[in-house]
Amino acid sequence: MNSFPWLTVLGLVPLGGSVVVALLPKSKPLLAKQVAFAISLVVLALVVVVALKFDGSSNSPYQFVEIHDWIPSFGVTYSLGVDGIGLVLIALSAVLIPVTILAGWNDVEQPQAESVGSVKGYFALILVLETMMIGVFAATDVFLFYVFFEAMLIPVYFMIGRYGGAQRSYAAMKFLIYSLVGGLFMLAAMIGLYIVTGTFNWFAILSGADIDPTTQKFLFLGFFLAFAIKAPMWPFHTWLPDAAAASKPGTAVLLIGVLDKVGTFGMIRYCLPIFPAASDFYAPVIIVLAVVGIFYGAFVALGQNDLKRLFAYSSMSHFGFIILGIFVFTSIGISGATIYMVAHGLSTAALFLTAGYLMQRRDGSSLLSDYSGVNKPAPVLAGFFLFAALSSLALPGLVSFVGEFMVLLGTFQRYIWVGGIATLGIVITAAYVLRVYQKSMTGAVGSGLEHIKDLTGREITALVPIAALTIFLGLYPAPVLNVVNPAVDTVMTLVGATNPEPTVGISSTTSQGAQQ
Amino acid sequence: MQEVMPATGVFSLLWLLIALPLAGAAILLFSGRKTNKWGPYLGVFTVFVDAVIAIWMLIAMMGNGSEQRTFSQNEFSWMFAGNFKVDMAFQLDQLSMVFVLLITIVGTLIHVYSLGYMSHDPDKRKFFGYLNLFVAAMLLLVLANNYLLLYVGWEGVGLASFLLISFWQIKPTAAAAGKKAFIINRVGDVGLSLAIMVMFVTFGSVGFDEVFGSTGQASEGTLTAIGLLLLLAACGKSAQFPLQAWLLDAMEGPTPVSALIHAATMVTAGVYLITRSNPIFDAATWAATAVVVIGVITMFMGAIIGSAKDDIKKSLAGSTMSQIGYMVLAAGLGPIGYVFAIFHLLTHGVFKAGLFLGAGSVMHGMNDNVNMRRYGALRTAMIVTYATFIIGTLSIMGIPPFSGFWSKDSIIHAAFESNTLVGILTIIAAAITGFYMTRMAAMTFFGKARWEDGVHPHESPKVMTIPLIILAVGSTFMGMALLFWGNIETWLEPVVGIKKEEIGIPDWLLMTITLVLVLAGAAYGWIQYARREVPIVAPRGNWLTRAAREDLYGDAVNNTLVVQPSFWLSRFLVWFDGSWIDGFVNGSAAFFGGLSARLRPYQSGFIRSYALSMVGGAVLVVLALVLVRLS
């Protein structure tokens, strides 16, 4: 049964769907939405099937492997396969896409002068993006990965530029150019890798000879820059606030919720295993930048008046945690970072979607100062907003806590002081998240907000899966951890890192014994 | 070491203790308006069932030998990666048991009381939902078998506290108070997080059993660090100095909340944490000493603040701080004090709940006015409230035979056993307690009526007074019951250990001195506030009064040291991000644009200039070739 090309099918369904949607008549926007939504659900169903078929205890970390020659001249293969990390992120995308479609049902429909694209175009682009995202997470060929990595920019570019707000052209351009900065340097590094290893196939690269450390350091930078920009890591972040502020909430969700994960995913998948020596060499710098990012993002978020920018900066802070978790080279850290990616995807979705609902009720204003006391007229909206906020601040019991704590613990395990300092970030996170909630939702009802409608059934329906997943995985993250941990162990082996042992007493084996 | 028993029989319902109120909360919060009608009753019901189960468990537990009273239930693996593994597992031992009882029973009473208190609130359903959520989180806190799960409950109660403080969030002050509580608590949470991390790094586990089992192998420095971090956590949750500032503001919440969360249960979580971690503190003397110091400081701060506030709830909140200070210092004393810290915690939970509910009842009758200067002579208007409140007052002052006497006296005794200075300080604090409680009672129930126009004090409905009565009964007899019949010392000993030391002065003398001082304080309060006219506008007062009214400048200090600098930093970084980082980005774009504009004139359109550059190019090419060859 494994011969069935699950991943290819998975990628082709949304692609075909986007063509169908794009070919629908312009006069029937509703049909386009329905079709797009249906297709996204089909993809989700397929992903569920794939996830169920995935064998977490299997010895081979990559499953559903398909390898075909693509460009033999360059040693490029069309090679797909997922490990736990990839699977989890594909699942995240598959969940967020229908949610986004549903939540953004009317986002591009209103007679807004600013938007220039057609309704069906937006949904077609979302589906194209889904293909790219699946591809990027499933690629087991560096070249193929790069192709998806770069091609992914285009649908997003259009989603921001055609359907965004006031500054959309600027933001789209900034997004694209920034991404290309990383992408092109990565291209250079990728070429270097090819020169050194003579192949692009992931498995072949890994089984190939070790790259000498000097070359590693050079190539690592190319890859890392691309991922750092995508992630975004301080100080390569300034595209994100602009992009988030200019895009529709749905776009922002996909952009920050999934797309940016490609950056951190890339670090785990490519930077660490291929360039272990370089990763080790640069880790201190990266860790410092990550910690700076955590606090920088949080403090800037504290001073923002624009909701979308604020969330963008908060994401930047969160990405600081993720990157931190990756580069401490502990199983806990990397597993935590992966969980954090999922958690962040969900919490970002919740935040942006609720904020989007809110903004839609007030002519799209994203200024925090335009809102107050929303809780009174729209308690459900406020409730979801609060939930999103809590998810963002990593409340224990929610999946974001699992990720954050594991990241911090993993960090602490390796670098006590860094872990200690990073932990302080949770206070500032609480400060800015609650500040937003307090300012917008509580207090006297702001003028113009007295009669806003509470969430409709459709809007709630879009949020419920996110909330449910957030809570479920918060209390029972095992489904994710079960598949992620073996993959992380593989990464750890490849990077040649070992987990620090407890300083006294119980060794890892006995502790497990004690807890059984 | 205690033997860990599998959770069979009634103990297999451990998870249900948490799940019930959690389900209640979920139903109440997510179901929408449909449940408005019966929702509050569901909220009461879940907690009540919990209380029943808890009592059943207590009975079952008492059936076992003292070494077989720890029951553990492992649900599933929660977090795991590498050598890290945390289970979703619960553990019920004697210490947890008393907390479960406190939480469920007092919780039930307060839920019932709230039926009346919140009867007119449109968001009543949500309120009960939050209360249920709180109960669930609090139970999780005390039932967790490892620190990380405890942490979930720890933050969960913080969340519930936040939600309930800002329940009337249309009031900006309430919303701000909720946020403040949450953020300050988060500071404490950092301590807990770090403590957990240190434990993991040191012991390779965060389970109670594993940590305590290998405490002896860790260095004292590590243990001190863990202890101090746990203390930080306790400070946050239990409003101890220097993280005390949120508690007074937390009185913005509905009064039952203040009673349940900010008096009886949640704020005592810090004490639970320290007590629970007793093997660590026992091995880390410095940390234990710090606990005592913090306890003492807070004990006095709370007392002083309580003495100066005219807001009945804030005055009670000050008192709470002070009493928790007692508990904390007791817990800091080590095996000498753990039991009494818990003892006092229990009695305090009951009488302070009663006091708060009484205050709520008063407010209920006074149109929600909280200013005691506009009270007076209420003893006739609300007789049940008056009676129960006075019982509570006597109990907290430590007048025999009320509950507070037994527990507080135990602490004072223990303090003397440990350190005479601490002992003396506890007695002084007790005296101040006498003063401010008398002041409160006097201003509220005695003296002349200073009511505002249109206020018609009346007794609260039965649904509110019955819990008051029950709590008053508890305030009266619980101390004796626990001490003599329940034998709390032996009950808790397997968990926390116990140690007795001889002290220089005989027990009766110590007790007498304490009582005399308390009565002196009470007398002073009586004279000041019952005999004399209480001015409606507060007099300026001396510096201490003024400082106390400003919460001893806790907010000012926080603002100056933390809040303002944060905002400055934030503003600076916003500027920096826009002008420098983004400025660099846009600047480099502008640079190339500018370069382009600067270079364009060289494309002058003149054939001859083009030819010139071609000649230049040829020369360049030739020179380049020559130079390469030469080099």
Added chain:
Amino acid sequence: MNPSNYVILSALLFGIGALGVLVRRNAIVVFMSVELMLNAANLAFVAFARMNGNLDGQVVAFFVMVVAAAEVVVGLAIIVQIFRSRRSASIDEPNLLKY
């Protein structure tokens, strides 16, 4: 004297031709300068043919003359065309396309 002097002379003529292109504004004169450069090349070819002892250089020079003739025809046609439209043979005049 050495035959290489011919080459030096050709270099000189080549340079002068290039200079002429750069400084003269009459399109026809500019074009003449280009022709001068071609002639310089021819001279070099001829001189090198002698120095190398084969006739390839001379053949090339011959073809260059043919090419140059064709080029002259085309070039002058273009110049005449421009002159008709603009009534000017200045090479600086057609200056609409720039930047």
Added chain:
Amino acid sequence: MNSVNTGEAIVFWVCAVLAVLGAVGLITSRKAVHSALWMALTMISLAVLYIANNAPFLGMVQVIVYTGAVMMLFLFVLMVVGVDSSDSLIETIKGQRFLALLLGLLLIVILVWGLGSSLAGLPAVGLDGANRVDGGNVQSIAHLIFTDYLVVFEVTSALLITAAMGAMVLAHREHWQPKPTQAQLSVARFKGDEHPGNRPNPGIYARHNAVDTPALLPDGTPTDASIPGALRARGEVAPVDINDGRAIEEADSL
């Protein structure tokens, strides 16, 4: 002929000087015609030098093709464009002249230095051998052209066709209607409104015979027909006092 004998040296030096002189003249004369003449001088000098270099065939071709055909074409176009046109000496492009001189001289210096240093003392093989193969320079060149360089030779035809056709397309004005014959023209002339005969010459019978002064008809009235259209269009017609003529007549009659 490995080295250069004195006679050739003399020829070289004379012709070299003349060639350079011509080249310098070419680029320094203000008038394009002068430039062309200077260029002719260079061409002829080069032709001589070709001959001196064992390339008699090329020398002749040079004279015929260059000095004959190409230079004539240049001059012809110069006549079309305006023989008097001369460059102004003021440079209009900023920095052009300075940079041109700088780079031009640099180029010359590099070339002369480079070639001089490379070639100095290099023996020349000479062409005697090569020419002898086919019995002479012309034959040898012909041999090469029609064997080794046959393809080039053929391809050159494309070049020449292009050139011829290009010149035709750009310069030849085809008519969009058939050219009227002489007969048609005269018929048209008499059918038209205009006076078929000659127009009066300017200034006839007028006091002035300047072109802008209208001629006087026999009856003494002035007629604009004598004035060139351009002037008429510009309104630059000198006023004529009709009485002028009379006055003269009267004066004569007196």
Added chain:
Amino acid sequence: MNAVASVIHAVDATPWVMPTLDYRLLAPVLIVLGAGVVSVLFEAFLPRGARRPAQLSLVFVSLIAALIAVINLNGVRETAGQGALAIDGPGLILQGTVVVIAILGALLMAERGLDPNGDAFAARASSLPGSEDERQFTARGYFQTEIWTFFLFAVGGMMLFPIANDLLMMFVALEVMSLPLYLLAGMARRRRLLSQEAALKYFVLGAFASAFFLYGAALLYGFSGSISFAGIASSLGSKTGETALILIAIGLVVAGLLFKIGAAPFHQWAPDVYQGAPTPLTGFMAAAVKIAAFGALLRLLYVALGGMRWDWAPMLWVISILTMFIGAILALTQSDMKRMIAYSSIAQAGFILLGVVAASAAGLAGSIFYLIAYAFTTIGVFAVISMVRDENGEATHLSKWAGLGRKSPFIATLFTIFMLALTGIPLTSGFIGKFYVFTAAYASGDKWLVIAAVLASLIAAFFYMRVVVLMFFTEPTQETATVAIPSVFTTVALAASATVTVLLGIFPQPLLDLINNAGVFIR
């Protein structure tokens, strides 16, 4: 003296051996040049009305025949025409590409459906701009069909250029290619003054560059005593002295060729000529000249001067960087579409030079792939440019493209694909091309050159994407141009170029196989 003596030296004359001409090898070129000659005859003898159909048929038939002839030579690897031409894999691929691009270019040039008044070329190049003659010719439809003669000759020259195996052939091919283009550049129907100016600039500068090339060739000949590449290559190995001579020679020859590919600082003609020339011709020229000239440059450097690699590579290094950056930076502030694409083509030339600098088999293959990819994309770009019009003809000002995505989403999408390809976004041919040349350069140790190229690509991305911004992210205004409906000619060309652009991005392997199997230049 000697001169006279040599004339009468008819002593030991050897019998002439008839040169062998393998017509099969020469067939592609001969077909096209022969068609050019036939085309002249058509002009001379056919009635006006019959000329256009006849010429078009001739052009397409001959080009397709030439293509077949090229394909027929698949696998051939020998010299032809007494060593003047090298028929080898790379040469044939370049030749074939030139022919295909010529077919597409011819389609564009033949287009008459876009403008009611006719094609892009002046009815009479000799008539004065704005004169009654011009009006009458246009109105009567007396179009010049001589353009097809020129076109065929130019194509013939382009086909010769990359296979020229000696300096003379190369020079003549250069001229055969260039002279018709000089003429054609001046023949635009609209904005004729600009067109004539373009022709003059192209011509004068082109002749100037030819002179440099020629002089360099003379010096090369002087150095090696041979004009054949093989002879030059072998002399490089055998001679050690005369360093300055060979260096100067290389410099001048290369400078002449760099002019044709539009490399900085020999690039300045390109924007002016591209802008002024008739758009279909610009498209053809931009694509095909680049192929031919790069082919020639590659052959010269790899075959004749391969031994001097360590001398010329650093020089080209500098030129490459200069070209990339000047092209990309100057394109940033352009407001005319054709001009912007011209600067873009300069930048692209810089990228292709990476492959040249690599001086390896991969470099050769990469350059060829890039050239092919670039050529098809460029044809497509100019096809679209020729279709975007307002009442004054082609609307090349960028502001007129604002909101085009709304008015004509399909064409705007195609144009976007071309822009993405030029940017080098994956799944387009441009990406594979960039990848290939970058890889080649990297493999040759020019790591920092790749980095520089990456930076330049980045700057370039900015202006390519600006077009997309303009088309898709901006509302149409009154000013916005409309897309004229083309006839089958442009449609086919556009479809072909778009298809190739995408196909080469997704399935490049067949072409890569072809190029790799072609091997290296014959020596």
